[in-house]
Amino acid sequence: MLAFIARRLAISSLVLLAATFIMFVLVALSGDPLADLREQSTPQAQAQMAARIKALRLDVPIPVRYFGWLTDLFRGDLGVDKSGHAVSSQLALATTATLQLVVIATLLGAFIGIMIGVVSALRQYSSFDHGITFAAFVCFSLPVFWVATMLKQYMAIEFNDWLRDPVIPLWVIGLVAVFAGLVWASIYKGRWKGKLTTFAIGFAVTAVVLYALSASHWFADPGLGFPFILVVSLAAAAGASTLVAGWENLQPMYAALASAGVGALLYQPLQPVLSDANLLSILGLALLTIVVSWVLGHTLGGLLRRQAIPLAVFSGLLTGGLIFVDRILQAWHSYTVSVRNRPVATIGSETPNYSGDFWHVSLDSAMHLLLPTLALILIGLAGHSRYSRASMLEVMNQDYVRTARAKGLPERTVIIKHAFRNGMIPITTILALDFAGVFSGAVVTEHVFGWRGLGAMFTKSLKEVDPTPVMGCFLVAGAAIVIWNMVADIAYAYLDPRIRLS
Amino acid sequence: MTLNTEHAEPTAAPQGMAVTARTQRQLVTRRFFRHKGALFGLALFLFVFVLAFTSIGFGPLPGWWDKPWTGSGTILDRGRPTLSVIPEFLGGSGIHLGEHPFGQDNLGKDYFALTMRGAQISIIVALAIGLVSTFVGTVIGALAGYFRGWIESALMRLTDVMITIPVLIIGAVVGQIAGNLGPYFLALMLGVITWTSVARLVRGQFLSLREKEFVEAAQAVGTSSRRIIFKHIMPNTLGVIIVSATLAVSSGILLETALSFIGFGVRPPDTSLGQLIQTYRSAMVTRPWLFWWPGIFIIAIALSVNFIGDGLRDAFDPRQNRVRN
Numbered sequence: 001m002l003a004f005i006a007r008r009l010a011i012s013s014l015v016l017l018a019a020t021f022i023m024f025v026l027v028a029l030s031g032d033p034l035a036d037l038r039e040q041s042t043p044q045a046q047a048q049m050a051a052r053i054k055a056l057r058l059d060v061p062i063p064v065r066y067f068g069w070l071t072d073l074f075r076g077d078l079g080v081d082k083s084g085h086a087v088s089s090q091l092a093l094a095t096t097a098t099l100q101l102v103v104i105a106t107l108l109g110a111f112i113g114i115m116i117g118v119v120s121a122l123r124q125y126s127s128f129d130h131g132i133t134f135a136a137f138v139c140f141s142l143p144v145f146w147v148a149t150m151l152k153q154y155m156a157i158e159f160n161d162w163l164r165d166p167v168i169p170l171w172v173i174g175l176v177a178v179f180a181g182l183v184w185a186s187i188y189k190g191r192w193k194g195k196l197t198t199f200a201i202g203f204a205v206t207a208v209v210l211y212a213l214s215a216s217h218w219f220a221d222p223g224l225g226f227p228f229i230l231v232v233s234l235a236a237a238a239g240a241s242t243l244v245a246g247w248e249n250l251q252p253m254y255a256a257l258a259s260a261g262v263g264a265l266l267y268q269p270l271q272p273v274l275s276d277a278n279l280l281s282i283l284g285l286a287l288l289t290i291v292v293s294w295v296l297g298h299t300l301g302g303l304l305r306r307q308a309i310p311l312a313v314f315s316g317l318l319t320g321g322l323i324f325v326d327r328i329l330q331a332w333h334s335y336t337v338s339v340r341n342r343p344v345a346t347i348g349s350e351t352p353n354y355s356g357d358f359w360h361v362s363l364d365s366a367m368h369l370l371l372p373t374l375a376l377i378l379i380g381l382a383g384h385s386r387y388s389r390a391s392m393l394e395v396m397n398q399d400y401v402r403t404a405r406a407k408g409l410p411e412r413t414v415i416i417k418h419a420f421r422n423g424m425i426p427i428t429t430i431l432a433l434d435f436a437g438v439f440s441g442a443v444v445t446e447h448v449f450g451w452r453g454l455g456a457m458f459t460k461s462l463k464e465v466d467p468t469p470v471m472g473c474f475l476v477a478g479a480a481i482v483i484w485n486m487v488a489d490i491a492y493a494y495l496d497p498r499i500r501l502s
Numbered sequence: 503m504t505l506n507t508e509h510a511e512p513t514a515a516p517q518g519m520a521v522t523a524r525t526q527r528q529l530v531t532r533r534f535f536r537h538k539g540a541l542f543g544l545a546l547f548l549f550v551f552v553l554a555f556t557s558i559g560f561g562p563l564p565g566w567w568d569k570p571w572t573g574s575g576t577i578l579d580r581g582r583p584t585l586s587v588i589p590e591f592l593g594g595s596g597i598h599l600g601e602h603p604f605g606q607d608n609l610g611k612d613y614f615a616l617t618m619r620g621a622q623i624s625i626i627v628a629l630a631i632g633l634v635s636t637f638v639g640t641v642i643g644a645l646a647g648y649f650r651g652w653i654e655s656a657l658m659r660l661t662d663v664m665i666t667i668p669v670l671i672i673g674a675v676v677g678q679i680a681g682n683l684g685p686y687f688l689a690l691m692l693g694v695i696t697w698t699s700v701a702r703l704v705r706g707q708f709l710s711l712r713e714k715e716f717v718e719a720a721q722a723v724g725t726s727s728r729r730i731i732f733k734h735i736m737p738n739t740l741g742v743i744i745v746s747a748t749l750a751v752s753s754g755i756l757l758e759t760a761l762s763f764i765g766f767g768v769r770p771p772d773t774s775l776g777q778l779i780q781t782y783r784s785a786m787v788t789r790p791w792l793f794w795w796p797g798i799f800i801i802a803i804a805l806s807v808n809f810i811g812d813g814l815r816d817a818f819d820p821r822q823n824r825v826r827n
Contacts, residue, residue: 015662015663015666016666018663019666022663022664022667022672023671023672023675026672026675026679029679030675030679031678031679137539137805137808138801138805140752140805140808141752141800141801141805141808142801143756143759143763143797143801143804144760145759145760145763145779145780146779146797146800149779149786153786153787436666436667436668436669437668437669439668439670439671440668440669440670440760441670443668443670443674443764444670444760444763444764447763447764458671458674459765459766462674462766463678463765465678473671474671477668477671478667481666481668482666
């Protein structure tokens with residue numbers, strides 16, 4: 001495995017090197033960086049031109065220029081832009097914004113997409129499957145910039161207007177509930193009587209929840225609260241362990257429930273700790289959660305430790321996440337007041353000159369991330385759901401799945417342990433390839449939402465024929481993509497031993 | 503063995519099941535035309551294509567629409583679209599096109615003519631991207647898959663490198679170089695950088711087909727490599743190539759419109775659907791139709807091509823992934 005990782009690392013760096021060379025040549029050919037100075041007839045123009053030629057090495061052929069750039073790069077110097085400012089300082093700010101957007105969108109898109117894909121594979125040729133297939137086709141054909149502009153207009157501006165008096169009209173509740181009921185009924189597999197019951201339950205639950213949220217003005221000051229966190233985390237722990245471990249051996253479930261319960265019970269005691277939190281203390285708490293859950297899984301898991309530990313850690317982190325979301329939502333009210341009742345942001349990656357405690361700043365960047373991420377997820381969702389559906393179907397047709405069924409294993413075990421785990425192996429490659437596509441999407445969404453990220457920096461510098469910042473942006477994006485690909489490859493090799501042994 | 507043929511029953515067509523011999527092409531065509539989604543896609547694409555190219559005319563050919571896409575005019579009813587599709591008995595104003603079916607922009611330009619011009623350019627660019635990228639990808643994939651050895655490693659490393667560069671980023675740089683030379687040259691250049699997925703698919707096909715007996719037989723009788731590639735292997739990969747060509751067209755239109763949107767694609771005085779959206783994006787609140795029409799046309803073109811591609815895939819590869827229950 002180590003040899004594999006080393007080999008992969010070497011290949012990755014060579015690929016990145018070659019990619020920077022191609023880009024460097026293309027960018028160098030894309031225009032004349034001196035054009036703006038040539039038009040000026042002031043006496044300083046000559047001197048400025050000479051200085052720029054020296055700074056950008058315009059007097060040497062392109063390959064030589066590339067090696068100059070590369071040598072500087074290895075010394076940790078990314079060069080200067082046309083006006084002489086160092087690229088690295090601009091890049092640092094832009095990178096955080098864009099990487100945040102890209103990574104969150106990729107992970108969320110993959111998670112939701114895989115869930116949808118697996119469900120539609122398990123219900124092949126059902127109305128759910130047909131609906132998802134059609135929706136995926138539409139998503140494949142949507143231009144990102146169009147979706148982003150639409151989101152900006154309808155999700156942000158009109159949603160913000162609606163938030164002033166957050167009452168959901170009855171007909172909207174009715175429509176949403178009917179839709180939810182139809183979705184659940186189409187997933188249900190069986191006779192029409194069961195379908196009808198599923199529809200009724202789905203309809204009723206959605207309608208009641210929406211009505212309650214609307215009537216209590218929840219959207220004006222949202223929050224989760226202790227009872228909700230307790231119930232949801234315990235339910236999620238039970239659900240996850242039912243899926244993964246089943247009801248035959250209950251030790252993993254005990255471990256997961258214990259981990260979720262301990263987390264939820266710490267809700268009240270944690271509040272003072274959380275009120276003056278920062279990023280470090282949050283990370284520390286997450287680490288502590290993992291350790292405690294690991295110990296719980298190890299002690300309660302019995303012989304099934306290998307299942308119990310991941311389950312306990314998952315439940316613990318989920319509970320922690322819920323508490324985190326709850327605490328962030330406590331900042332909602334004062335936040336909306338401070339941004340003049342327009343919480344869903346449409347421009348930039350943060351409110352300019354905004355100051356507040358950790359929670360307010362986090363909420364601020366979350367509200368700015370919301371729409372661009374949504375646009376990127378919507379586009380990526382189609383691919384992920386299609387690929388995971390195809391991969392899952394392929395696995396479900398394998399002989400070993402038939403064998404598993406033939407020897408009488410419960411359907412849950414067949415699907416989760418035999419089919420799902422193998423079906424997800426090819427998805428790692430798709431995830432890797434897709435990452436570059438998300439970067440492409442990020443360039444466009446940043447343009448729409450006015451983010452000052454990598455994409456904006458890239459388009460601006462390219463338009464102004466400023467080669468060094470363009471290369472800086474590409475270097476960061478390319479490095480992120482290459483690293484992501486490498487991680488996916490290593491994951492693939494870890495999951496499928498045939499790869500690393502060949 | 504009996505020579506008495508009097509009692510021989512005609513063996514063909516038991517229970518009315520007539521067996522007809524069909525060529526591969528007939529089989530594929532039959533399967534394609536039985537695919538509802540594909541037929542829908544084909545009809546939609548032909549509709550958009552014919553509408554775009556006959557309405558305002560193309561090049562020297564005149565069209566049936568009387569307003570030019572360049573000229574401005576007087577603004578009627580604040581430039582609202584006059585298209586109406588709700589019949590009178592349903593409370594609408596009847597089915598008619600009106601003076602400006604898609605409305606007018608702030609200078610009074612007829613937006614129908616403008617959208618049609620944008621659709622023409624976008625369709626041409628998308629088709630050209632599809633053709634060029636499929637051609638380049640097929641050549642690279644075929645060479646790599648058939649010859650193996652150093653050719654394969656060199657070409658596949660090149661593919662790996664190209665995959666690392668986000669397509670919009672390299673597309674923007676290429677657009678910056680080629681944008682001033684007109685949309686056709688831009689399409690050519692974009693085709694030259696988007697061949698990677700076709701190359702990988704074709705290479706995979708060639709790798710498996712070159713080990714087959716018929717290739718070995720051809721090699722044994724001394725057939726030249728060129729003949730084996732074009733006459734023996736290529737026809738067997740045609741399905742994969744055609745399907746990926748349609749997908750390249752649909753991603754081509756999305757690439758071109760995205761590039762035009764961020765300003766590196768089709769430039770004024772030429773127009774394209776993406777450029778129209780960029781130009782009129784700020785008018786979203788006051789004149790939303792300027793934003794809607796080009797978007798609907800982009801989706802219609804991309805969606806129809808995707809449906810055609812799906813139908814072709816099912817037609818060429820009818821192994822249905824039905825789960826055994």
